[in-house]
Amino acid sequence: MTNVLNDHAKLMQAIMVSGEITGRKKLQKMIYIAKKIAFPFQERFQFHFYGPYSEELTTRVEELCNMGFLDEVKEKKGGYFQYRYTLTDSGKEFLSLNEVEMPFLQDCLTDMNGQNARFLELVSTVLYFDNLSKAEVANKVFTLKSSQRYTEAEIDEAYCYIEKLKTKIQ
Amino acid sequence: MAYSAEKLIEEKVFKDPVHRYVHVRDRAIWDLIGTKEFQRLRRIKQLGTTFLTFHGAEHSRFNHSLGVYEIVRRIIDDVFAGRPEWNDDDRLLTLCAALLHDLGHGPFSHSFEKVFDFDHEDFTRKIILGETEVNEILLKVGPDFPAKVAEVIAKTSEKKLVISLISSQIDADRMDYLQRDAYFTGVSYGHFDMERILRVMRPREDQVVIKKSGMHAVEDYIMSRYQMYWQVYFHPVSRSAEVILTKILHRAKQLFEENYAFKYEPLHFTSIFHGQVTLEDYLKLDESVILYYFQIWQEEEDAILRDLCRRFVNRNLFKFAEFDPAKEYKKLAELNSLFKKAGIDPEYYLVVDSSSDLPYDFYRPGEEEERLPIHLLMKNGDLRELSRESEIVDAISGKRRTDHKLYYPADFLRDDSTKKNVKKQIRALLEIE
Numbered sequence: 373m374t375n376v377l378n379d380h381a382k383l384m385q386a387i388m389v390s391g392e393i394t395g396r397k398k399l400q401k402m403i404y405i406a407k408k409i410a411f412p413f414q415e416r417f418q419f420h421f422y423g424p425y426s427e428e429l430t431t432r433v434e435e436l437c438n439m440g441f442l443d444e445v446k447e448k449k450g451g452y453f454q455y456r457y458t459l460t461d462s463g464k465e466f467l468s469l470n471e472v473e474m475p476f477l478q479d480c481l482t483d484m485n486g487q488n489a490r491f492l493e494l495v496s497t498v499l500y501f502d503n504l505s506k507a508e509v510a511n512k513v514f515t516l517k518s519s520q521r522y523t524e525a526e527i528d529e530a531y532c533y534i535e536k537l538k539t540k541i542q
Numbered sequence: 543m544a545y546s547a548e549k550l551i552e553e554k555v556f557k558d559p560v561h562r563y564v565h566v567r568d569r570a571i572w573d574l575i576g577t578k579e580f581q582r583l584r585r586i587k588q589l590g591t592t593f594l595t596f597h598g599a600e601h602s603r604f605n606h607s608l609g610v611y612e613i614v615r616r617i618i619d620d621v622f623a624g625r626p627e628w629n630d631d632d633r634l635l636t637l638c639a640a641l642l643h644d645l646g647h648g649p650f651s652h653s654f655e656k657v658f659d660f661d662h663e664d665f666t667r668k669i670i671l672g673e674t675e676v677n678e679i680l681l682k683v684g685p686d687f688p689a690k691v692a693e694v695i696a697k698t699s700e701k702k703l704v705i706s707l708i709s710s711q712i713d714a715d716r717m718d719y720l721q722r723d724a725y726f727t728g729v730s731y732g733h734f735d736m737e738r739i740l741r742v743m744r745p746r747e748d749q750v751v752i753k754k755s756g757m758h759a760v761e762d763y764i765m766s767r768y769q770m771y772w773q774v775y776f777h778p779v780s781r782s783a784e785v786i787l788t789k790i791l792h793r794a795k796q797l798f799e800e801n802y803a804f805k806y807e808p809l810h811f812t813s814i815f816h817g818q819v820t821l822e823d824y825l826k827l828d829e830s831v832i833l834y835y836f837q838i839w840q841e842e843e844d845a846i847l848r849d850l851c852r853r854f855v856n857r858n859l860f861k862f863a864e865f866d867p868a869k870e871y872k873k874l875a876e877l878n879s880l881f882k883k884a885g886i887d888p889e890y891y892l893v894v895d896s897s898s899d900l901p902y903d904f905y906r907p908g909e910e911e912e913r914l915p916i917h918l919l920m921k922n923g924d925l926r927e928l929s930r931e932s933e934i935v936d937a938i939s940g941k942r943r944t945d946h947k948l949y950y951p952a953d954f955l956r957d958d959s960t961k962k963n964v965k966k967q968i969r970a971l972l973e974i975e
Binding site for chain 2: 397428435437438466469
């Protein structure tokens, strides 16, 4: 419970600085990665079939859509549907009155938004197991994410990417 | 005989109001139930503050944990046994994970997690892997057995079928708590034909699926989930108690940080306030301890802590109004300012509570690979997501209903002995008669 919808405002800020975010999975992974590297998002994540996932985040996004602060567009893409999120004018007005201070967020999220959801799933999985050694993480990725067929090189790339994001906030 | 295969000479049974009997034959399960960490769950209510609305809701996480174990045992022993997709070597692992899945829950854990940034899943892992009686029992099964159980509960094990029995959109956890919460609250929602669902469950490599012929029983389960969400879990009066509980914890923490001299030193909270809680400290917390502090804090000098504790203990809860954040956020800012003028701290006495603050969920069809949906097993062997076959499920998983409420202390606002005009303005805005 919040007094001025702070947690909602942080999500709105994330979507505003990203311009638009295409894909619910991408949105989940972007917020998770941002939270793990430094930003004060409050949503709780658990490991699910497809990696870190927050039911709280999903519900909060639905609330923002129902409030009219977020615009959700459902688009058919190949054999499945994809969702695109942008901030509405009333969302922008709300944010202008409830300012959220998160320096460097735009730089990090813009960078993540330029990556594909598959790679962000890998990055978020690597971060989820950040208490394990790199070899153990690779083992987790190969067993838990076998259907995604990630390679050693991609795992290395994920580690480099995490470091790159961390330098953006220093 | 290996400890993992050891059976009790006579089967033990627990009488249970939901499943009639909980059957225990495995020595390891019996020993785990007897550990002090598992017995602690008797002192933690399953539904937190809901007993202040539904007086019967005094059941504990101990009851629920036994119930989840029993459902999983029935699935494995009565439905899965002998099927080629099921590996019976995973039997004890699955039963242990089912029994221990909520082990790390603390008292009123949702509020505690919010205020002190705890994670009950993290404590579950620490109890299973740390120097505890539970760990001692699990180690008797094998040196890596505690880690295997912890990974299943954390959903990071490669045994996805085992995980899906305990944690998925149609799992033993939900099937138990929906029925148990319905029974103890006394509501008529929450009932569904579990026996039928268990009979039509089939193991697959990655998850449990449901035979198409069982779709209507699953529809009933999904409807129960939907109705329990709105009628019990998001009940506005229970939420009011949760708001006050959370604010008590916030206030106590703030006072501690400001070096406030408590009349009685809050020893059980010290390491929590410092953000350095150990497993030993954590295991000492239960609801009787927390309610003891709420009892004595009613006599504190600090007016806010004293008042909030009196409200919680005596069930003098905040009133609520429907709140539409999109249309009323300017009104909220105005109320905030008027509360300050009236000398009522809005940080503690004017609170928006949203459906996203609740640790319960609806069925989600799992679009875009968010969560694994419920799959129906068709006659030709294909799998189809539930809402594509069921119009009822499609209807309630389509448009999402969300809700927000604004909580405030009506008694303070009606007391015109001070700041009469400001309070009158607040009452007009909140439409209090």
